[in-house]
Amino acid sequence: MSLYDRIPNNVNLSEDVRLQRALEKWLPNYLDWWREMGPDGFQEKDIYLRTAISVEPNGWAHFDYVKMPDYRWGIFLVPPDPDAKIGFGDNYGKSAYQEVPGEFRNSLRRIIVTQGDTEPASVEQQRQLGHTCPSLYDLRNLFQVNVEEGRHLWAMVYLLHAYFGRDGREEADELLQRRSGNPDKPRILQAFNQPCDDWLNFYCFTMFTDRDGKYQLSALAESGFEPLALTCQFMLTEEAHHMFVGETGIGRVVKRTAQLLQKTDDVRTVSGIPLEIIQKYINFWYTYSLDLFGGEISSNSADFFAAGLKGRFQEQKKYTDHIAVEGVVSIEAVEGERVITRDVPLRNALNEVLRDEYVKDSERALARWNKYLADEGITARLYLPSSRFHRHVGEYLNHHFDVEGNLISEAEFQRRVEEWLPTMADREYVQSLMVAVTEPGKIANWIAPPSSGVNNKPFDFEYVRL
C-alpha cells in the first residue's frame, strides 16, 4: 500500500522524512484507538459518508459508502500563502510565522494540544450512541461527526508532528492515551468528560459544545502562525455540519414535543420529551460550553493576542483596530454579596469578547426553536440561562446564581437545582426513550424527521447498511 493510500495528503508527505516517520508510527496507534474507543458495533458497516479527498471546491464533499476504519483521514491543508502577514497584536503587519517561533513554542503547543484533545474526547463520549439511534439518518450523521472529529485530531497531530519535534510527538501520543471520563487520565477540558449517553445529550453537545469549537477555531484561523491558521480554516468547513446536526436535532425534538402537546398536556404519556427536560439539558450544556472560553479576565488571552497567536472572531472582517491595546470591556464580577461591573483592558477580556459572539449565535438558534413552538400554537418558550449560571471557570466560579443571573446562596441553589439542571430521574426518563429505530424511513416517536435528507437523498434512503 503506497504512502499516499495510507495517509492521503497534500502536504508533500513523501518528501518530509521527519513527518513521515512520526505519522507512520502514530497511524497504527490511531487505528487501534479508533477500534477501541470509536463507535461501538458499527466498524464493519457501510456508511454513506462525506469524505474530503482534496481541498478543491468539489474535493472536500465526496459522498459514498465507506467503512469507518477505511475513512481517508489524512492531511489536507489550504495551500500556504508565503506573503501572509500577522493580522493583529504587537507584531501586526509583520510576516506570518511559517515555523514555530521559539518564544511561543510552549503557548502554541498548549493551544494545539487543548484543541486537539477535544476531538478524540467527543468520539469517546459518543461511542455507545449508535445502539439507540432514532433513525438511520441520525445514525449516519453521528458517524459523520465522529469520523470528522477523527480527522480534526489528525490535523492537530499533523501540526504537533510537523512543528514541535519530540515534544510534539509525545503530546500526539498522549492524545490517544487520555480517555473521556476516566478519573486517572481524563480529557483536558471538563465538558469533554461529561457522559453523552443519550441522543438529547448528543444534539446538545453538537449544538453547544461544538459551537465553542467553531469560535475557538475561528480565533485560531486568524493566527499569525500560518500552519495553524490554514488548518483551522479547513476544519471550520466540517465543524459547520456538526453544529447543523445539533441545532436541527434539538429543533426536531422541540418540534415533535410541540406536536405531541397538541394531543396531551403530559407528553410523557406518549413517549415525548417534556419542554422542561429539554430546557434543563440546554441549561446544562450551554453553561458547560461557556466555561470552555476560559476566564472572563485572562492574562493568557492578552498574551496570545499580543503574540499574534489567537485573534478575535472574524478579526480581519469585523475589526479595524487590530492592536487592541486601548479600550476596556465591562465585565460583571462578584464583590462581596453583589454583582458589580468592572472595566477590564480589552486584551484581557478577549475570552469574554469571543464568548459574547457565541452567546449571540446561540440566541439565534433559540429563536428558531421557539418559532417551532409558536408555529404549533404553544405559548411556552425556551430560553438561554444567564451566562453566570452554573459556571465552573472564571469570575462566577464558587458563587451561585439562578438562571436569570441573580446571586443566590448555595442553600438556595441546592434547593432549586432540580428545577434548572437534569435530575437523575430526567436522565433516566430520556434514556428510557432511547430505543433504536433502524428501518429506512422510520423514526422514533420523540423526534420529528428532518426537512430533507443528506446530499439530496430522501429521508428513507439507506444511510447505513446494517
Place this chain on the structure above:
Amino acid sequence: MAISYGNGEPSLTINFATSPEQYFHWKLTLNGATATLAMDVQEDETLQDGYKLKLNSYDLGVDIELADAVQRLRFEHPEVKVVVITSLKPRIFCAGANIYMLGTSTHAWKVNFCKFTNETRCAIEDASHHSRQKYIAALNGTASGGGYELALACEEIYLVEDGNSAVSLPEVPLLGVLPGTGGLTRLVDKRKVRRDRADVFSTLAEGLKGKRAKEWGLIDDYFPTTKFQEAIDRRVEELIAASPKVEATGIKLHPLKIETTENGRDYRYVSLRLHREKRYGDLTMRAPAGDLPTTPEAIQAQGDAYWALQAYRELDDALLYLRVNEPEIGLVCLRTAGDIANLLAVDETLTTHREHWLIGEIILHMARVFRRLDLTARSFFAIIEPGSCFAGNLLELALAADRTYMLNDPAQKIELATSALNAGALPMSNGLTRLHSRFLAKPETVETILAHQGRFDTAAADAAGLVTAAPDDLDWDDEIRLAIEERTSLSPDALTGMEASLRFAGPETLDTKIYGRLTAWQNWIFQRPNAVGEHGALTNYGKPTQAKFDYRRT
C-alpha cells in the same frame, strides 16, 4: 582612553589586553624573589568621562592592569615568592572604587565592574594559595573601602602607624551601599573577625587605626612610619626563607592576535560569531593540531603559543569581551572543533607533568577561565555535533553549560570523552568538580563516568546523564533553533538569577559567598532608590545635598 559608557551604549570597545610597559596606574618592580606592585593611579587616565581618579581610587582600567600584573607574575616570574602591594602616594594606600564613576554608571556596568574586580582578588588568593606567590599588603597610608578589600585579598596586612592612616569600610555609613569586593565576607570568613566587631567596623566611616585594628584582627601588625619599610622587608625575607627554592625561568605572555569584524572575533583557537538580531552567539574552541609537545621543556620552549595556554587565554578574553561589550548577546552556544585524540594527548601531558611549575600554572589558569565562564551572566548551551571535541579539558565546557544538546545520529561519529583533568584539576568556585556538582544526588555516578572505558557516543552520554537532550538528525535543526529562540525570549534578569542559582549547587566557599552576596545584595542595593534614587546616598555623594532615606525596611 576616555569613553562615555555611563549613559548608554559603549562608544569604544573595552580592551582587556595590557602589559607593564603600558600601565598607567601601577608600577611593578622586581627584585629577585620579591615583586612590588605599587599603586599610583593617574587621576586623568579614566576609562570613562565625568570623574577623576583621585586618592588612588580605581575604575575598571586600573583593575585590568592589576589583573594583568597578577597573571604575568605567575607566568613570567616564577622566581617571585612574595608580592608586596603598596602605594606610591603619600599617606594614601587606596580609596577604593571611584564613587563618581559608580554614581554615573549604568547598572550593568556596575555589576560587571564588581564582578571583574572580585575575580582579580580571587586570582590574588589563588596565586597565594597555589602558586607559592604570597601576597602581602603594605598599607603605607589609609586603605578605605575597596582599598582595604584589596588588602583583605592579601595573606597578610601591615599598616603604617602615623597617627592618621586607618583601615575602613565606609560604604554603609557614607554611601548607602556595600563593600563590593568581598570585604564583609572576608572580614568574618577569612580573617575571622568577631561579627559584632565587624558590625561596628563596617558602620564606622573613619575606620580604625593601628592598635585597635590589630586587636580586632583587621590587620596583622602596624609599624611607625620610620620603621615601616624595614619591617615589611624583614617580613618579606622571612617568607622567602620559609618557601622552597625553585629554579625556573618564566615565559613571556605576548598580546593575543585578534581579528575583529562587525559580527565576530577570531583568535587562533577561538572564534566568536554574533547573531545580534537573534541575541545569541556561537563560541567555538578548536583543538590543537598534531605534533604536540610532551615534555615541560618543549612546552616551555613553545611558551604562550602552547595550545593549552593560548586557547584558554583566548577564551578568557572572549568571555570578558562578551560581558562588557556585548550586553545584548544573551545566549552563547558553546561549540568545539577538532580531534579528540589530540585533546586527550594534551591532557595526558598536563596530568603527567602537573608538578612542573609551568604545567601547574597552565592548569590553574584553565581552572580560572572556567570559573570565569561559570560566573558569566549569559546562558550557555553546549552544542555537540559531528567534528566536535568535547573531551577532557574541553568537556568542562559542556559541563559548565546550562544545557547540553548532543546530536543522536548513529551514522556519524559524535563523541565525548573524559580525562584525568575532569577529576579535580579544574574546580568550580564551590570547590567541587563540575562532574560532582552535576551529580550531587548520585556521587557514585562521577566515579562510573571517570572509569568509563573509551569514549561516550550519544546513547552512552545520554544514559550517563552527561547531556540534556539528544535529538536525532531529523529533529536536530528545529530543536536547536527553538531552544535558542525560546531562551533568548525570556527575561534576561530572571535568567541571570536562575542560572546563578542552579550552577553552584553543593557547599558554600569563600568564593561562592562573595559572588553570591555580591549578586544578591549589592546588586539589589545598587538598584534601590536609597542608593541611586534622586535622594539616594550614591547620587548625593560629594554634593551639597544630603541623602534622604526611605526608612521602611523590606
